[in-house]
Amino acid sequence: MTSVKHIVFDIGQVLIHYDPDAAFRDVIPDAEERKWFFDNVCTSAWNIEQDRGRKWHEAEALLIADFPDREHHIRAFRENWHQMITHSIDGSVDIMRKLIADGHDVTMLTNFASDTLREAWERFPFLTESRGVTVSGDIGLIKPDKAIYDHHVAAFELEPSATLFIDDSAKNVAGAKTAGWQSVQFIDPETLRADLNGLGIRV
Secondary structure, three states, X not given: OOOOOEEEEOOEOOOEEEOHXXXXXXXXXXXXXXXXXXXHOOOHXXXXXXXXXXXXXXXXXHHHHHOHHHHHHHHHXXXXXXXXXXXXXXXXXXXXXXXXXXXXXXXXXXXXXXXXXXXXXXXXXXXXXXXXXXXXXXXXXXXXXXXXXXXXXXXHOOOXXXXXXXXOOHHHHHHHHHOXXXXXXXXXXXHHHHHHHHOOOOO
């Protein structure tokens, strides 16, 4: 295995915790109704298109046309988005900062809408401390499409086989490997520390 020269972090569920349910406990107090809403209206498949670059007003209009009685709830998704990011994952942040301080080449690659990532930057300044970030919503590509990994390699002049990707999603880890990267699935900071140590990267 090629020695790791570049380390790439995902953001959501690796460095910051994302929980849509947290933003809707007051909007839709009933747990079963909230589940129905996320399973049928503001679904993951709908939300990922904002990560691909679709604008919020377009996304909302599509759902309101199908669920006019849910307009208030649909608009609450974007309006309450800040409540969905409940906290930073401090153990991971410490690891990332240690890697940067030790001189490792650290960048980020994330599925994120352009505007909401900018909000996250303001709340969590550590998200701007790496060498740079590829944001899916800025370029119209999303993980696990091979094209987004290739774009990141070109943008930051990485050597794919010497690049380690850290992501909580198994399919995104698999996508990185398909692009010729090394990759580990994020479970928790302790596991990440052990994975890095196993690759000869001391943190």
